[in-house]
Amino acid sequence: MTFRKYKDLILGSVMLVISGLYLYFAQQIKTRPKIIPSYSNARIFPTILGILLLAMSILLIIQGIRKAKSFDASKGDTGDQVSKEDYLVVVLTLGVILLYVLLMVPLGFNLSTMLYLFVQFMILAPKGKRKPIQFAVIAIAFSLVCFFVFRVGLSQMLPRGIIESLLGY
Amino acid sequence: MSTWQLIANGFAMVLTPVGLLLQVVGVAVGIVFGALPGLSATMAVALFLPVTYSMTPSNAMTLLMALFIGAISGGLISAILLRIPGTPSSVATTFDGHPMVKKGQAAKALGVGIVFSFLGTIFSTILLMFIAPEIARVAIAFGPAEFFSIAIFSLTMIATLSSGNMVKGIIAGLVGFMFSTVGTDTIEGTQRFTFGLTNLKGGFDMLGVMVGLFAVGEIIAAAETAHHKQQSEITVPNMKGIKGFGFTVKEFVGQRWNALRSALIGFGIGVFPGIGGGTSNMLAYTVAKTADKNPERFGTGCIDGLVAPETANNATIGGALVPLLTLGIPGDTTTAMLLGALTLHGLTPGPLLFQNQADVVYGIFAAMLICSFIMLAMEFYGLRVFVKMLAIPKYILLPCIFVLCALGAYQLKNNISQVLACLLFGLVGYGFKKFSIPSTPFILGFILGPLAEVNYRRGMMVTNGSFTPFLTSPISAVFLAIAVLVIVIYATKPLREKRKAAKGN
Numbered sequence: 001m002t003f004r005k006y007k008d009l010i011l012g013s014v015m016l017v018i019s020g021l022y023l024y025f026a027q028q029i030k031t032r033p034k035i036i037p038s039y040s041n042a043r044i045f046p047t048i049l050g051i052l053l054l055a056m057s058i059l060l061i062i063q064g065i066r067k068a069k070s071f072d073a074s075k076g077d078t079g080d081q082v083s084k085e086d087y088l089v090v091v092l093t094l095g096v097i098l099l100y101v102l103l104m105v106p107l108g109f110n111l112s113t114m115l116y117l118f119v120q121f122m123i124l125a126p127k128g129k130r131k132p133i134q135f136a137v138i139a140i141a142f143s144l145v146c147f148f149v150f151r152v153g154l155s156q157m158l159p160r161g162i163i164e165s166l167l168g169y
Numbered sequence: 170m171s172t173w174q175l176i177a178n179g180f181a182m183v184l185t186p187v188g189l190l191l192q193v194v195g196v197a198v199g200i201v202f203g204a205l206p207g208l209s210a211t212m213a214v215a216l217f218l219p220v221t222y223s224m225t226p227s228n229a230m231t232l233l234m235a236l237f238i239g240a241i242s243g244g245l246i247s248a249i250l251l252r253i254p255g256t257p258s259s260v261a262t263t264f265d266g267h268p269m270v271k272k273g274q275a276a277k278a279l280g281v282g283i284v285f286s287f288l289g290t291i292f293s294t295i296l297l298m299f300i301a302p303e304i305a306r307v308a309i310a311f312g313p314a315e316f317f318s319i320a321i322f323s324l325t326m327i328a329t330l331s332s333g334n335m336v337k338g339i340i341a342g343l344v345g346f347m348f349s350t351v352g353t354d355t356i357e358g359t360q361r362f363t364f365g366l367t368n369l370k371g372g373f374d375m376l377g378v379m380v381g382l383f384a385v386g387e388i389i390a391a392a393e394t395a396h397h398k399q400q401s402e403i404t405v406p407n408m409k410g411i412k413g414f415g416f417t418v419k420e421f422v423g424q425r426w427n428a429l430r431s432a433l434i435g436f437g438i439g440v441f442p443g444i445g446g447g448t449s450n451m452l453a454y455t456v457a458k459t460a461d462k463n464p465e466r467f468g469t470g471c472i473d474g475l476v477a478p479e480t481a482n483n484a485t486i487g488g489a490l491v492p493l494l495t496l497g498i499p500g501d502t503t504t505a506m507l508l509g510a511l512t513l514h515g516l517t518p519g520p521l522l523f524q525n526q527a528d529v530v531y532g533i534f535a536a537m538l539i540c541s542f543i544m545l546a547m548e549f550y551g552l553r554v555f556v557k558m559l560a561i562p563k564y565i566l567l568p569c570i571f572v573l574c575a576l577g578a579y580q581l582k583n584n585i586s587q588v589l590a591c592l593l594f595g596l597v598g599y600g601f602k603k604f605s606i607p608s609t610p611f612i613l614g615f616i617l618g619p620l621a622e623v624n625y626r627r628g629m630m631v632t633n634g635s636f637t638p639f640l641t642s643p644i645s646a647v648f649l650a651i652a653v654l655v656i657v658i659y660a661t662k663p664l665r666e667k668r669k670a671a672k673g674n
């Protein structure tokens with residue numbers, strides 16, 4: 001509820017900070033005044049962009065304050081409400097995705113993909129629909145199909161691990 | 170070489186066994202992506218880019234065009250049968266398409282949708298074939314001033330038109346532009362925002378950014394609901410025993426003006442950056458309804474209301490390729506992916522493409538025509554298979570798609586840093602969704618930004634720091650003027666509405 005009320009205000013403030021940081025680092029860009037004149041150096045566009053974002057974030061903050069004042073919780077679409085449990089799924093999903101990406105090189109493409117898919121299916125599937133055996137079969141099959149299409153069919157490189165060595169690639 | 174010779178060459182190029190196979194596979198996969206809600210044409214092209222890495226440029230573009238055409242058309246299946254548009258391009262298709270199903274005319278609705286999708290694609294491809302080379306001929310004389318102004322014009326259009334909130338649209342465009350400034354500056358050669366990281370020196374890869382924002386972001390967002398949404402039941406219409414395409418010749422002839430008008434609307438909207446298929450189907454529907462003698466028929470399941478959006482959304486494909494191929498300017502996210510694909514295969518879209526790689530260009534045109542026929546046959550005879558695909562649960566589908574994203578990102582540079590970048594942009598995409606920021610301006614800011622910057626700085630160097638040539642070149646001046654006008658109109662809209670309301674009271 002509070003998030004919806006202050007959405008634009010939060011966004012505007014975040015963008016204000018970003019534009020400030022961006023402008024600061026934009027002034028740190030090294031230029032070569034002897035070769036490139038100041039009106040077309042590497043700093044000019046970042047500076048313009050930073051100033052424009054600064055202006056837009058202030059506009060958004062003003063809009064956000066107005067919106068928060070006239071905010072009516074009963075109005076607007078309530079369809080996009082997300083429960084705590086839903087966020088837990090999002091956080092878990094992000095976690096396994098990150099683990100998958102980090103483990104892809106040490107474990108090899110196939111093992112990491114099979115593990116990722118299985119765990120991700122289990123997290124996303126509704127409670128009554130969790131079928132570990134079916135999920136495992138799909139995870140293994142999908143990973144192997146991808147591997148053969150890309151590695152053998154399209155001769156692309158993929159991270160190697162135990163399964164890849166066993167398969168002889 | 171004459172135009173006809175070029176066209177014949179184009180056909181010869183894509184009518185190889187491999188070319189045909191790619192088109193059949195591309196259209197089939199495209200239809201699935203279009204039909205499945207949550208997957209889009211952009212995602213289809215993004216996921217299949219890695220598959221094209223080792224192909225010839227012509228085969229690669231053939232496959233991607235097949236995906237594009239299939240995906241835009243495939244949206245009608247779920248729009249008609251489930252009343253859920255498979256892609257934003259088929260929102261208006263649900264209005265009359267689903268009521269027809271309720272009246273027991275499912276087969277007829279699908280037949281009409283499929284045939285007019287086909288006609289829309291063919292019509293717009295033919296227009297494209299004859300208009301694009303002419304524009305390329307004019308554009309060859311464009312200098313930095315013209316390219317700068319066209320880029321700024323496109324950015325303004327996208328930022329203001331693609332969302333309800335202009336401030337948020339502009340913010341998205343600016344942030345996309347900012348990400349494009351990371352890396353080694355192309356003119357001065359100095360480092361910008363690299364913070365000493367070697368991986369950032371080359372800047373962010375366009376494909377990594379797009380796959381992240383559109384595919385990964387979508388998956389993270391879907392995680393919120395995937396675990397409690399139940400799949401809805403679909404009835405498979407019986408297509409057997411239906412004569413022709415399910416509608417009569419008389420009905421077909423009666424739609425000729427509606428179809429032509431909708432095709433022109435679709436094509437025109439495609440040419441202008443920032444509006445795209447999501448709008449063209451709605452606009453064509455509204456125009457058809459307004460122009461009709463009995464507008465109350467619309468929404469109750471009349472074929473007019475189905476012909477308009479389905480012709481228009483496919484006609485947008487041909488239109489959207491005009492600025493992409495002739496100027497190198499993508500008007501929406503799918504053409505942005507195609508721009509990435511062209512660049513990846515060493516082709517630079519723009520006026521010179523028509524001179525230097527005319528074979529590829531005409532190959533694309535030929536592929537579009539052939540794919541339309543493949544789409545027509547496949548959607549009509551293979552409908553049952555596509556409807557079955559709609560039953561695949563999201564919790565199985567989305568993780569598999571993420572694996573494909575990761576694979577594609579990994580293969581960009583054969584290292585994991587690209588996958589991490591892709592993940593980062595996935596988070597950005599999810600954040601955008603949460604704060605209702607449109608992602609299209611972000612992507613186009615990222616792509617068109619450098620075009621605007623480089624041309625501005627080059628132009629200023631040529632003129633020794635004078636901005637006048639940007640205003641005295643007629644083409645450049647017109648585009649800049651429209652850009653300013655659009656901003657003024659949008660910025661003063663609330664003021665004018667207030668005044669109107671005050672008068673009304």
